[in-house]
Amino acid sequence: MEEHSCDLLVIGSGFAGLWAALSAGEAGVRDVAVVDKRSIGLTSQSRMAAGATVYCLPRYDPGLWADTIANANGGLSRRDMVRDMLETSHGRLEVLESWGIEYRRLPLLGYQTMPSRGLEGVRMLVVPGRDGAVGGAAVVGALMEQVRERKRGGDVRLYPRVMITSLLRRDGRVAGAVGVHARTGEPLVFKARAVVLAAADCSFRGGYACVDAVTGDAFRLAYDAGVRLCNMEFLFSNTGSPCYGFEGTGVAARRARFLDRRPESFMKRYRPEGDTAEVCHIVQAMAKEARERNGPPFYFDMSRWPGRYITRRMLMSVGNWCRSTSGGSPRKA
Numbered sequence: 001m002e003e004h005s006c007d008l009l010v011i012g013s014g015f016a017g018l019w020a021a022l023s024a025g026e027a028g029v030r031d032v033a034v035v036d037k038r039s040i041g042l043t044s045q046s047r048m049a050a051g052a053t054v055y056c057l058p059r060y061d062p063g064l065w066a067d068t069i070a071n072a073n074g075g076l077s078r079r080d081m082v083r084d085m086l087e088t089s090h091g092r093l094e095v096l097e098s099w100g101i102e103y104r105r106l107p108l109l110g111y112q113t114m115p116s117r118g119l120e121g122v123r124m125l126v127v128p129g130r131d132g133a134v135g136g137a138a139v140v141g142a143l144m145e146q147v148r149e150r151k152r153g154g155d156v157r158l159y160p161r162v163m164i165t166s167l168l169r170r171d172g173r174v175a176g177a178v179g180v181h182a183r184t185g186e187p188l189v190f191k192a193r194a195v196v197l198a199a200a201d202c203s204f205r206g207g208y209a210c211v212d213a214v215t216g217d218a219f220r221l222a223y224d225a226g227v228r229l230c231n232m233e234f235l236f237s238n239t240g241s242p243c244y245g246f247e248g249t250g251v252a253a254r255r256a257r258f259l260d261r262r263p264e265s266f267m268k269r270y271r272p273e274g275d276t277a278e279v280c281h282i283v284q285a286m287a288k289e290a291r292e293r294n295g296p297p298f299y300f301d302m303s304r305w306p307g308r309y310i311t312r313r314m315l316m317s318v319g320n321w322c323r324s325t326s327g328g329s330p331r332k333a
């Protein structure tokens, strides 16, 4: 097998993986390998993110925000880790800004913020920009620029299209990983003094907007290597099929309705906000409807949408829906 050695192996190249590679460099680690089963950075869900981000600015109380987030998650999230993320977030904002990322500011008021859905008091900065790119694309662009500079200096090596399939262990520690090249099928071995798993979560908006690579691999890799996992039943779930981009939280839901098999609208019976409820509530409502034998199937009825809203741009922005159902004609779709 083709064999590579490095000090640090980073698996995944979204925000988390790229940031890990750069932070390791800051901490003096010189030989970092970044692998991704797709392109480096470009196909991550990070690049597709809208980019509204929770940063705890100095005027906010990280303890209060950590309580709010922990409570909103039924006490299941690690409050200490959430607090740590919040306390260090302002520092990350400053670093990103030093790389040219600009978050929108209002005259006299400073950063433009918006409420974070379901988290009373927690504010997000609105979509960032850089060199004409916006949102996640702007942030990934800035991170990639830094990573490429480290690559030129010989500190970072990049391995696109290598899917890691298992972690290697030696003396009870993770000592590398095995992968396969997605194009050639050749197996590769990475020996590493340390491994960072940054291969993301499972299925959040998976299956469209180029994020079908987000399939929970990190959990499987960790589990097979002996890690105990918890809260697995609370991974994101989707109400959409893999080739159908709208799942209730997007722009489409403002005028569209979920229908059961009769077909009748049902969301108002479960949530006052009806069809614009959070995905988790839509899933629960569908499960209850299924118990009453009112589904499946469930439908997403867009017939009340005025045609002028259904533009090619809008359909393309939500992924492969128009391509997969209409052969390229959004009007027909």
Ligand SMILES: Cc1cc2nc3c(=O)[nH]c(=O)nc-3n(C[C@H](O)[C@H](O)[C@H](O)COP(=O)(O)OP(=O)(O)OC[C@H]3O[C@@H](n4cnc5c(N)ncnc54)[C@H](O)[C@@H]3O)c2cc1C
Pocket: 011, 012, 013, 014, 015, 016, 017, 035, 036, 037, 038, 041, 043, 044, 045, 046, 047, 048, 049, 050, 051, 052, 053, 054, 136, 162, 163, 164, 165, 198, 199, 200, 201, 204, 205, 209, 211, 213, 214, 215, 217, 218
């Ligand atoms: C459409 C959309 C909009 C969003 N909007 C927002 C927003 O406005 N604000 C916000 O805070 N969050 C938003 N998010 C969520 C946010 O993008 C993610 O939480 C974040 O990008 C996760 O970063 P990450 O580095 O952990 O994972 P990712 O960016 O998903 O990167 C993981 C990488 O790991 C690679 N990988 C996976 N398995 C393997 C393997 N076995 N071997 C090798 N590589 C592997 C993948 O190819 C991928 O490139 C949005 C997400 C989407 C999809």
